[in-house]
Amino acid sequence: MTDSHLFNVLVPSLLKMVVIFHVLLGVVAYLVLVERKLLGRFQQRVGPTRVGPWGLLQPIADGLKLFLKEDIIPTKADRVLFIAAPLISMITALLAMAVIPFGPRFELFGIDFGYLQIADVNVGLLYIFGITSLGVYGIFLAGWSSGNKYSLIGGLRSSAQMISYELTLGLSVIVILMACGSLRMSQIAESQGDGFWNWWIFSTQWYFIPGLIGFFLYLISAFAETNRLPFDLPEAETELVSGYNTEYSSMKFAMFFMAEYVNIITVCSIATTLFLGAWHSPLPFAPFTSVPGVIWFLAKVFSLVFVFIWIRATLPRFRYDQLMHFGWKVLLPLALVNILLAAAGLIAAGSF
Amino acid sequence: MVGAFFFWIFAFTAFFAGVGVVASRNPMHSAISLVAVLISIAGLFLALHAEFLAWILVIVYTGAVMVLIVFVISLLNLDKDEPIDYTAARRWGMAALTMFIAAFLVYLYADPLIGAGHPAKPPVPDDWGSVQTVAIDLFTRYMIVVQLAGVLLTAAVIGAVVVARKPEQNEEREPGA
Numbered sequence: 266m267t268d269s270h271l272f273n274v275l276v277p278s279l280l281k282m283v284v285i286f287h288v289l290l291g292v293v294a295y296l297v298l299v300e301r302k303l304l305g306r307f308q309q310r311v312g313p314t315r316v317g318p319w320g321l322l323q324p325i326a327d328g329l330k331l332f333l334k335e336d337i338i339p340t341k342a343d344r345v346l347f348i349a350a351p352l353i354s355m356i357t358a359l360l361a362m363a364v365i366p367f368g369p370r371f372e373l374f375g376i377d378f379g380y381l382q383i384a385d386v387n388v389g390l391l392y393i394f395g396i397t398s399l400g401v402y403g404i405f406l407a408g409w410s411s412g413n414k415y416s417l418i419g420g421l422r423s424s425a426q427m428i429s430y431e432l433t434l435g436l437s438v439i440v441i442l443m444a445c446g447s448l449r450m451s452q453i454a455e456s457q458g459d460g461f462w463n464w465w466i467f468s469t470q471w472y473f474i475p476g477l478i479g480f481f482l483y484l485i486s487a488f489a490e491t492n493r494l495p496f497d498l499p500e501a502e503t504e505l506v507s508g509y510n511t512e513y514s515s516m517k518f519a520m521f522f523m524a525e526y527v528n529i530i531t532v533c534s535i536a537t538t539l540f541l542g543a544w545h546s547p548l549p550f551a552p553f554t555s556v557p558g559v560i561w562f563l564a565k566v567f568s569l570v571f572v573f574i575w576i577r578a579t580l581p582r583f584r585y586d587q588l589m590h591f592g593w594k595v596l597l598p599l600a601l602v603n604i605l606l607a608a609a610g611l612i613a614a615g616s617f
Numbered sequence: 618m619v620g621a622f623f624f625w626i627f628a629f630t631a632f633f634a635g636v637g638v639v640a641s642r643n644p645m646h647s648a649i650s651l652v653a654v655l656i657s658i659a660g661l662f663l664a665l666h667a668e669f670l671a672w673i674l675v676i677v678y679t680g681a682v683m684v685l686i687v688f689v690i691s692l693l694n695l696d697k698d699e700p701i702d703y704t705a706a707r708r709w710g711m712a713a714l715t716m717f718i719a720a721f722l723v724y725l726y727a728d729p730l731i732g733a734g735h736p737a738k739p740p741v742p743d744d745w746g747s748v749q750t751v752a753i754d755l756f757t758r759y760m761i762v763v764q765l766a767g768v769l770l771t772a773a774v775i776g777a778v779v780v781a782r783k784p785e786q787n788e789e790r791e792p793g794a
Binding site: 343345346349386387388391392394395396398399401402405406409417420421424425428431435448 | 643645646649652656659668669671672673675676679680681684685687688691692747748
């Protein structure tokens with residue numbers, strides 16, 4: 266590897282890393298405000314308005330408040346794991362963003378930056394599932410190390426829930442792999458150009474169905490993976506105080522909070538990349554194609570995030586046995602049947 | 618060179634996490650150390666460009682198997698510093714076994730055919746360890762083994778269900794008894 270080659274690889278990667286990281290954290294801070302505002306509207310309220318115009322400075326006030334709070338470690342807690350748990354949550358949430366392709370190839374100052382993606386790994390999808398499967402340790406260890414039975418129950422629920430729904434999550438995207446033949450995120454994104462009818466969710470190649478079913482299976486399991494309503498049993502306030510994060514305060518609590526929102530953005534970005542045509546415009550002609558790909562990508566991601574908040578305001582929480590029943594007896598068989606459908610469709614279309 | 622750099626980092630973490638598995642008094646700490654070992658080994662695979670194997674290792678072992686182990690440990694409610702009393706015979710037995718495994722590893726390392734003394738190995742093809750090559754191997758050369766493993770796992774699942782089921786209570790069904 267020559268010096269100039271190293272330079273051409275390292276500098277764009279570092280730049281993209283810094284930009285994506287900071288934009289992401291900024292977005293996360295404001296996502297909390299957006300969620301509170303929207304929830305307010307859904308519930309006939311106005312949401313936060315006091316700090317700054319339209320409450321725009323609320324995230325800064327929240328951050329400052331959390332930062333200045335006393336950091337408490339309970340005496341009965343397992344110190345090492347208690348401190349490690351929020352770090353694991355945050356790190357795994359951020360790592361998963363590394364392979365999301367936010368935009369097409371671009372050049373700056375004569376340097377080829379490649380896709381707007383930190384690392385174009387050839388097993389990108391597996392990487393995401395590997396990293397997100399580690400995220401469960403953050404929540405579980407938080408619950409276990411707190412030395413509090415409500416936290417422990419929250420942690421146990423979350424690990425059971427996340428393992429159960431990870432299966433459906435993984436199986437729901439296999440149809441995309443079968444059609445696309447690649448695990449590389451950028452290649453999956455590239456395969457959906459020229460109009461929304463080529464997005465995998467609507468793809469006519471195998472008669473609509475598997476892509477559409479796969480998308481909804483993915484979305485439902487994504488709700489469970491991110492511990493959002495209607496699957497927020499790990500932190501069911503009415504039963505468990507606040508679940509796994511009851512004992513956490515100050516920045517450690519903030520880390521769990523941020524990790525949750527980063528995870529929401531991650532699952533929405535994956536859904537956008539796999540099913541909704543990534544950065545491609547919905548219609549392949551002039552006024553649409555002249556909008557930069559990043560804008561399309563973010564528009565799709567935030568539409569999905571809106572759906573997440575909308576669902577939160579709409580649906581009540583599942584009971585634990587209903588959750589398990591739904592995951593194992595409804596979603597999982599559906600996902601398996603969907604794979605068979607996709608295989609049949611691909612053979613019928615002569616793609617194999 | 619980059620590969621060697623990552624090899625040493627992951628070898629280092631794998632080794633010390635391995636020590637942590639054995640030396641921790643708290644079973645939860647042991648389990649988490651084991652998770653660290655597995656992640657380090659996945660890192661070693663990555664340094665060898667076996668991406669598929671690395672991430673499958675993470676997904677299956679740390680994402681599923683170790684989560685279950687951690688789950689069980691937290692439900693068993695083990696005492697944190699419970700001393701483990703082994704008989705002298707058992708201690709010596711374990712020491713002997715450890716020495717045997719260590720000697721075996723040294724032997725492997727010294728063996729001219731597989732170990733460090735082996736002359737230059739043939740270059741590894743570029744797509745080695747990619748999803749495609751692994752899949753082709755699994756579905757051609759190792760087809761029967763894969764199928765057998767599937768049967769074995771199915772049998773294990775059925776066995777687990779049978780063991781977990783409560784015996785049926787006959788008293789309620791027979792009104793006269």
